[in-house]
Amino acid sequence: MPELDEGLLDDADALAAADPASVLRALAGAGAQVRRALELVEESPASRWEAADRPRAVVVAARGGATVVAGALEALAGQRAAVPVVARTGSVLPAWVGALDLVVAVSLSGRAGATVALAAEAGRRGARLLTVSAAGSPLEAVCAAARGVHVPLPEPGRESTSAPTSRTALWSLLTPALCVTSSLGVLAPIGETSGAAGAREALEEVARALDDEAEACRPSSEAFVNPAKTLALDLSGDVPVLLGDGDLAGVAARRAASVLARTARVPAVHGRLPDDAGDVVATFGGPFAAAAEDDLFDDPFLDGPARSRLRLVLLREATTGPSSAVLALAERSGVRTSDVVADEGGPLARFARLVSRTDFAAAYLALASGLDPATSPHVAELRDVLG
Structure with missing residues (x-):
């Protein structure tokens, strides 16, 4: 070494x-990522989803560095989740997924082949689809074709000198998935209250915690x-x-x-x-x-x-x-x-x-x-x- x-x-x-590439600066902006991602969720049709729209099951599709999103959702679901939460890193959608289920597909670039293929298959089966990726990506196009809901990633700040990676833009990917699944009543409450209000409360606390770590x-x-x-x-x-x-x-x-x-x-x-x-x-x-x-x-x-x-x-x-x-x-x-x-x-x-x-x-x-x-x-x- x-x-x-x-x-x-x-x-x-x-x-x-x-x-x-200002990696340290990008990591210090994690709290701001959470706040901006919350705004983007509120501006999307996903903000109208509520517990009455809860799916039968949730499949979270992610590859590479984005798999932490699937892992976090599975861990938060634990044994108290109202419905099963299943992570998938490949391109094969479980045979039981259908119109009663929600597929959450997450990719920073929106070009991860396996994730795009899984989202496309979910659309063909009539499953509800939520995608999180860069605007204008193939994943967004698949989501539009399936009449799903797409939450774009925040635009990089002016101080950025390189493209974001899953190591520096984690909270831009994770925040929408957490917010939406909590609003649907899928996860056990992650704040003191349930639903969207509890999710926002918990994620605002996350933003403050990330600010504290950036300072320390x-x-x-x-x-x-x-x-x-x-x-x-x-x-x-x-x-x-x-x-x-x-x-x-x-x-x-x-x-x-x-x-x-x-x-x-x-x-x-x-x-x-x-x-x-x-x-x-x-x-x-x-x-x-x-x-x-x-x-x-x-x-x-x-x-x-x-x-x-x-x-x-x-x-x-x-x-x-x-x-x-x-x-x-x-x-x-x-x-x-x-x-x-x-x-x-x-x-x-x-x-x-x-x-x-x-x-x-x-x-x-x-x-x-x-x-x-x-x-x-x-x-x-x-x-x-x-x-």
């Missing part, structure tokens, strides 16, 4: 120069008080194992693994408690867990490079419960740990804080490693090969 430039993290001007993780904040920069330093050179405590935190852990790979080129394993606890703690006795600490007098030419070590990164909404037992076991086993706790606000606001913290950390880790957080030549090459 490239040597980390820790000095860069405490130099706001140097960070800006190293970030030509701002580039001008020094590393020793900036939680995202601290996490980036923790992750440097280590092998991260991300473990979310609960359904929503598990979605945040999966999202964090994705952004670490795409943004900082760091591979990471992810899981959720309690299901994946056994697989994670089993690694505490393995070769990456309790390697000897680096010796000040080690010679990298004679002794070889220092071995990467396991780092358990806990993403959780409270400091109690099974996660505390896993954390204690890791520390007794000599495993390095990072504890990311979001215990303020409702479930959706806590989820937003976890996602924002790890998004910022991945961006800082990339920049301090001399990498462009906005682009990956290998991903671009893969897209060219696969078409």
Whole structure:
């Protein structure tokens, strides 16, 4: 792994120069994304949908970075959802989907082939269709042909210097899907009240939480008080194992693994408690867990490079419960740990804080490693090969 430039993290001007696509600025605008997406939903015909229009089931179609939308909706539905919520990442629509069901298709560019194909099939079967994507996209055209409802993505701000990605425009995709499904009474209430009013209340709290994270993780904040920069330093050179405590935190852990790979080129394993606890703690006795600490007098030419070590990164909404037992076991086993706790606000606001913290950390880790957080030549090459 490239040597980390820790000095860069405490130099706001140097960070800006190293970030030509303004990824940090885009992440800081997540709260504004929520507010603008709420306005776009209110301007669309979907604002007239209510609990009386509730479908028999909901299918959420998404690919790549947009799959976090499907994961979040499934997690929020949980066991208390009024109807089944099913995520689909491929192009095949379940055989049972018909005119009584709602299909939510989400794609940043609106060009994801599998998502467009699934939406088109939903239209042919007469299912109700809600799409979220860029204006003028193939997905919007499919939605119009099926007489569905399309919610466009907000226009990029003037300060943007590159096209948005699913890593920087997550809340533009997730907000409409959350708002509409809550209005239909599909999800368990995500605010203190049910329906559209409760959804708006919860999403306004999300926007405030994202603003708070943007302030705490701002580039001008020094590393020793900036939680995202601290996490980036923790992750440097280590092998991260991300473990979310609960359904929503598990979605945040999966999202964090994705952004670490795409943004900082760091591979990471992810899981959720309690299901994946056994697989994670089993690694505490393995070769990456309790390697000897680096010796000040080690010679990298004679002794070889220092071995990467396991780092358990806990993403959780409270400091109690099974996660505390896993954390204690890791520390007794000599495993390095990072504890990311979001215990303020409702479930959706806590989820937003976890996602924002790890998004910022991945961006800082990339920049301090001399990498462009906005682009990956290998991903671009893969897209060219696969078409």
